[in-house]
Amino acid sequence: MRPLEDRATRLFIALAAFFCVNAVLAEFIGVKIFALEDTLGVAPFEWNLFGQTGSLSFTAGTLLWPLVFVFTDVINEFYGRRGVRMISWIAVALIVYGFLFAFAAISLAPAGWWVKAAETQGVPDYQAAFAAVFGQGLWTIGGSVIAFLVGQLIDVAVFHRIRRLTGERYVWLRATGSTAVSQLVDSFVVLYIAFVLGPQHWPTSLFLAIGTLNYIYKMLAAVALIPLIYLLRRLITNYLGVARASELREAASAT
Numbered sequence: 001m002r003p004l005e006d007r008a009t010r011l012f013i014a015l016a017a018f019f020c021v022n023a024v025l026a027e028f029i030g031v032k033i034f035a036l037e038d039t040l041g042v043a044p045f046e047w048n049l050f051g052q053t054g055s056l057s058f059t060a061g062t063l064l065w066p067l068v069f070v071f072t073d074v075i076n077e078f079y080g081r082r083g084v085r086m087i088s089w090i091a092v093a094l095i096v097y098g099f100l101f102a103f104a105a106i107s108l109a110p111a112g113w114w115v116k117a118a119e120t121q122g123v124p125d126y127q128a129a130f131a132a133v134f135g136q137g138l139w140t141i142g143g144s145v146i147a148f149l150v151g152q153l154i155d156v157a158v159f160h161r162i163r164r165l166t167g168e169r170y171v172w173l174r175a176t177g178s179t180a181v182s183q184l185v186d187s188f189v190v191l192y193i194a195f196v197l198g199p200q201h202w203p204t205s206l207f208l209a210i211g212t213l214n215y216i217y218k219m220l221a222a223v224a225l226i227p228l229i230y231l232l233r234r235l236i237t238n239y240l241g242v243a244r245a246s247e248l249r250e251a252a253s254a255t
Contacts, residue, residue, distance in 0.1 A: 007240050008248060012079060016087045019071040022064045023091040024098055027144055030061030031133055052209035058217060066221035069183070072152065073175040074232050076159045078245070080252030088152040092145055099141055102134040143193030151186030158182065163253055171233065172226045179222040187215040 004010060036056040037044045044055040075083045110127040123129050159178035166173060188211040195202040202210075237245040 008078075008244065011236065011239065012075075012083065015071055015075050016090065019068060019075065019087050020091045020094055022068050022071070023148065024094050026061035026064040026068065027095050027141075027148075028098065028102075028134070029064070030059040030144065031140075032060040033057050034060055047213075049209040049212060050205040052206055056213060057210075058214065062214065062217055062221075065218065066225055069155075069179050069218070069222055070175075070225050070228055070232070072155055073159065073178065073229055074236070076156055076178075076252070077171070077233065078236060078248045078252055080254075081156050081160060083252070084152060084156040088149060092149055095141075095145055095148075106131045106135050140194040140198070143190040143195075143198070146193060147186045147190035150189060151182040154185055155179065155182035160253070168249070171229060175226065175229050176219075176222050180219060183215060183218045183222075187211050187218060 034057065035044075036058060038055070046053060047056060072084055075087060115125055115127050118126050118129075155178045158181045159174050162170075162174040162177050188207075191202070191207055191211050191214075196204075196207050240248065
């Protein structure tokens with residue numbers, strides 16, 4: 001059988017591609033901070049956490065990270081530690097690759113007419129806007145990449161620890177349990193590197209408040225997406241066949 005005729009191989013390629021594109025996109029759109037209440041058209045919640053008050057604000061990357069968590073767990077389920085580690089390193093390489101070319105694009109001398117091309121849309125300097133959006137600080141990039149990689153490695157370790165204890169039961173427990181631990185690290189590491197050690201030097205209260213809000217959001221999203229994990233598991237089993245799916249899960253649990 002040719003490699004691409006194997007359904008398990010084709011499935012892994014599809015899952016890996018979707019995982020990587022979501023991870024890369026989350027890094028690039030994460031530069032935007034949005035107000036949750038304004039987006040929903042409701043009055044500000046005026047939260048008070050660690051002495052910090054105001055509207056609930058999140059990075060736009062939070063729209064995609066829950067899907068990354070789901071696909072991490074699905075790949076973990078059928079392809080094990082090696083599968084998740086492989087796609088995590090590929091995603092990190094693609095993120096770094098993307099930022100390198102973003103910086104290269106920023107350094108290109110802009111055409112004079114292009115700089116003013118969006119002036120009627122309220123963007124007086126297209127080059128400055130392009131640089132501000134795509135030229136995220138090195139502290140932010142470094143923090144994001146390190147937090148993502150550490151979080152993924154922790155996720156896969158906790159996932160398989162729970163799996164060994166529960167067997168094939170409680171898919172929801174190993175999915176949410178691994179996310180709970182890994183994202184506790186991820187949510188705070190990225191902020192600490194990017195905004196506490198970085199040039200902005202956030203105070204501890206702001207760091208703890210924003211980190212806690214991001215963690216709570218990620219956990220709520222993880223719980224809300226539990227049905228999606230079961231749906232994907234069923235669809236994959238139907239696609240591969242019960243025997244082949246069971247074979248992959250057994251091999252994944254042993255790695």
